[in-house]
Amino acid sequence: MASRRTSPKEPNPAGSPVSMADLARELGVSMTTISRALSDHHSIGPATKQAVLKLAKKLNYQPNHLAAALRKGKSKLLGVIVPYIEGRFFASVVHGIETAASKAGYSVIICQSSEDVAHERKNLETLLSAQVAGILVSVSRTTMDFRHFEKVKKHGVPLVFFDRMLDGDDVNAVVLNDHAGGYQATRHLLEQGCRRIAHFAGTQHLNIYKNRRQGYLDALLSHGIAPDESLIIECDMTVEGGQESMARLLALPQPPDAVFSAGDSANLGALQLLKSRGLRVPQDVALAGFSNEALTLVAEPNLTSVDQRCEEMGQAAFRLFTELVEAEGTPFSQRQVVLQPQLFVRASSLRSGIDESPETNSAAKKLQRSRVHHT
Amino acid sequence: MASRRTSPKEPNPAGSPVSMADLARELGVSMTTISRALSDHHSIGPATKQAVLKLAKKLNYQPNHLAAALRKGKSKLLGVIVPYIEGRFFASVVHGIETAASKAGYSVIICQSSEDVAHERKNLETLLSAQVAGILVSVSRTTMDFRHFEKVKKHGVPLVFFDRMLDGDDVNAVVLNDHAGGYQATRHLLEQGCRRIAHFAGTQHLNIYKNRRQGYLDALLSHGIAPDESLIIECDMTVEGGQESMARLLALPQPPDAVFSAGDSANLGALQLLKSRGLRVPQDVALAGFSNEALTLVAEPNLTSVDQRCEEMGQAAFRLFTELVEAEGTPFSQRQVVLQPQLFVRASSLRSGIDESPETNSAAKKLQRSRVHHT
């Protein structure tokens, strides 16, 4: 006598796509009942519900999100586009996004534009085809206009920019107050007695670099110091770029007594060059940077830097997305979230001990501890 | 007279889910024709094909991958689970995976287990529900058995482990030859004249740390040196852990003249402590670490370290996945890819200049250049 295929003893032999229909057949009820029991619908008998749940566990039923999304017209997928995923900043932001998203039942599809607009465009297509519920993006360095984002709006998919964005007011975005960051760092250098403060600036078509520079300029002005254009060097923010830029500054008739760099790597380069020339940091040249990279705590002396609140930015971006989902249908209203940066004062800019507030230091220590990761 | 809704002049007013059915109606052909034209089927008239493509572009038709996946039973989604996404290693591996995957038309869903098995289990459920075509995973630190991965196999979803995995032979995996890495680093220290070489070891239930330690032991043995258990310290691989461990070693009756650490962060801690005690690196104590973190090039002296080929690992993991897809149906055969580590010799372990080969140095420089990222 052949064994019955429908025997409850057989869990599931091979590739086992158990569907709601299977559960329905097995229990002798309708698919509707199964669906309702599984989604905890109100009009459902507690007895049948338990029975369904039990059977589902037993056959280890796995819901098919694709089918559900197709039916409902809304998926639980969230698209994220970043220029690249390496480096502390974007990795941390993605970490923040993913953590918040998964808590809310969303899965995150990650895309890299590799700083290339064409790639970015392709990423958008892919995400739209994947029927994502929303798209979070930090534009690539080569993105000069918003045309390819129009399609996203046209499809009614919520769109949130974070950190990097182009000028244009009709977009939702969460950004850091880069101006305040530049201002704080520069003011701090001024308070340390520096008077000829140079600036390593980034590409000026990106909001972040433009704002950091403006913060620097405004800090100087509000302290009655006229900016000196020869002290502003546009550099690519790499270690080598920092070395070269620092060398150029030292070749000036009147070298600076401090540098505010729009990035930490360039500042490291500056530090290396200064040391190689036998100059002391901060006594001869004080340094303050941007991003609060891990390297700031490794360099000697430790580097003063502006923290970008990476994880908060990720969380905020996701929150903004959910707000957009809730506000669906209502007329478009632009939403912007602006995060406040935090200056971490370290030895590279401390000319006297008096400014070293205890909170700042304990915060820095805490950061160091929490940032440690290992394989 | 009311304007016709089907007028070709109306591109698409609001949220516009243009489907193949719409294109078919507009062109007066069947959906089959549309489907074939779009998927470049062979039996399709070039004229009609062009017409379809043109109309699709005009109405900016966006294919619905969900529907296609549902129909075909196979999606173009790839699930990736990592303990966390921050830090150089996993970010780089994910970078490698995403780059290879998107090139092959796959989208990557990223999940973080946060070093928590329960979370890892949930991640698996999510990915299976999302109908991913495969799952790539590096297990969490708290994962002690493979039970929750059985379900994945049962569903017939290709599963690839990378870097971290538990013992067990019937799995597909791409790993680094950690044993060779530990061996090379230790041999290098021996060649520098070190004789009492200590080891900072990681949790021994993870393959990677066990193998690094074994490589260390075997290198000692093959050089006729009996391992000294008091020189092996299990530490949590943080900077602080490294400081404490180094302090313990220095308190020994016979302190070591070198340390091979299973991680770079701990080595940085050791370096800091040595400096604070007035000891010189590498003259008094030579240091070699693991992971080739960015900090190795920031610390002074630069830290010798074993590179883990992060991106190659990501690429290899994806390749292994595609192989599994192609080998579908055939009986299971375990596949393992073992990557060879590369030792980067730097000042922290160089007691004499003679060993500093030019290739090593140029490779290190190249690495430094290519790793620079900025916001």
Next chain:
DNA sequence: TTGTATGCGTTATCAG
């Protein structure tokens, strides 16, 4: 070369 019909797994709309 093109069209017709069906089903993938789910949810929503109706009746009972």
Next chain:
DNA sequence: CTGATAACGCATACAA
């Protein structure tokens, strides 16, 4: 409280 049925958008076996 429960059930039958349609529909989501696409791909394919089968017919023309």
